[in-house]
Amino acid sequence: MSLNSFSRRSLLAIAVTAVFSACAPEAPPDAETVILVHGLGRTSASMLVLETRLTGAGYRVESFGYPSRSEPVEDLVDRLAAAVGECCSGRSRFHFVTHSMGGVLVRSYLAERSEPFEGRVVMLSPPNQGSEIVDAYADSPLLRALLGPSGVRLGTDSTGIASELGPVDFSLGIITGDRSINPIGSWLIPGPDDGKVAVSRARVEGAADFIVVPATHTFIMNRSDVAEQVAHFLANGAFMRDESEQVSDPVWPSCDAPEADLWVRQMRERVVHFDDLAVLAAESFGEPTSCEGVVTAEFDGMKFGSLRLEFPEGSTFQVETMPPELSRVTLRSRSGFADDEVARSVLVSYAEDVGVEIDWTASTVTVDAGERVETYRDPDTGLNASAALVYEGGSLVEMRFSLAL
Template sequence: MALITAFLYLITAVGATETEPEEMETEASVILLHGMGRTRRSMATMASRLADSGYRVVNLDYPSTGASIETLSEGVVAETVRDCRLAHPSAPVHFVTHSLGGILVRQYLQTRRLPPGSRVVMLSPPNQGSELADLLKDWFLYRWIMGPAGQQLGTAEDSVPNRLGPVDVPVGIITGDSTLEPWFSARLPGPDDGKVSVARARLAEMDDFLVVHKSHGFIMNDTQVIDQTIHFLEHGRFRHDH
């Protein structure tokens, strides 16, 4: 396991990009974690906007389909947080995650804490699992493409998302109710984003929750979502227009 963790971190270190604005307004870091089967390119727009807002941004590329949630959390999340804290020991370390990335952070926070002032924004997280993982987990093609983590995202009580305990950090969740995948949405109860139902994105301990008319695969690129993400990192809440 130690060798696997070291190998995964080596891959991650090579694939990570750090973006710094010309004039830093804060020493706070923001770690970006993309979703399953994606790359750091999917978070590039978010990374650029966060850097323009004065954050030290670490946009990770990690092998989301190559290992279990536990191994990815140890080999990706833990090492990256450690590096941020070594660089700026007293500064907050925020997270902005998409889909699976949120579950990796929850796994990490089961046994560790972030520095004071840190916050987490999750975009379309399967926090209570997804019915699609239940439906597809035994399909060879799904198992081959999505790997070990894809087998852990079901809705059963013993699935990883449903086994994890509460996290001790302010969490804001943004999820979508628009879909580009009606064939998947037909198998999800209630409003959904094509992959995760609105109801299953929630966490009991979340500090704020927002539903936008966006789909799962593109929610992180939406201007409104990026603005709300920055607002939560700054204020610990979303901006709710009445």
């Protein structure tokens, strides 16, 4: 099976599995297959957290990786068709779960598919009717180069892919977000949006169900409540509507700081709306009980400091910035992480989300004061970024991520 078109996990995920010596539980032989399709400019690693959770829910999960920025839509759809042929030849029932542009690719594939398709599809933040961001910068050579031949066709006008695709005739559930960490994008988009796609433009005629969650475009696939909704739709053809069954958005405390320093307020907002490790902490330990922030230094006109969230039973999340250009995030569980695989998957996805490459195949191991620390660095200089896993008594108790800004 070609790793360039389709694989059990991406190359990165395979390396991580080998390093961590722990995989998600294997699905039973009769398990239904779910094919994950990532979005524009991402890799299969961006879907690794969701893959782990769906595997734990009893599905056989495959992850389709493709060169989203270098080939036209037609070629990407051909790649997907070939991959599905390898994976699910002769089967009419299998499922797709997509993020962003991945949903458009699956719509195109199913529109051309001659064999029956009896599975279900869940799309996360799909630009089913295009995005105004692409419209606004359609004439920009830089944007066209960044988006590639497929991405530039995600606009809302007649040249967009959306205009060529009609109503869907398969069982489709759509989950989109209404939180944004992209103020420029949100300024260009009318109405509620996730920073890249308007809530209204995620819709498509013929969909069986549609829900909005408090998530951003970039990180929607990593939320536990989204994974629960995905699994529920795949099994039932509808999303959960009983609020008691759903995970509520955590309530984040305000931060104590001298004179409510602007840096602290801005850092809190970034953490609450942007940081997946902080969200993992809230999901693992409960809503944070306190928040403290402090500015520790000023360098060349910039402020640096730390923000610390404390959770029930003493677990903590801390983000620090240090002069001249260093940022470090630390998540520590007092009793250890209940699900090591999901925790590790979040760290892998976290590195990709911030655009950093980490060599997960090689680690430096140190032992100090009863702690075993595995450190992984970027493959070039080893100085630009690093990730560390800290173990006590065989349990994963802390994750760290450092980045040279």
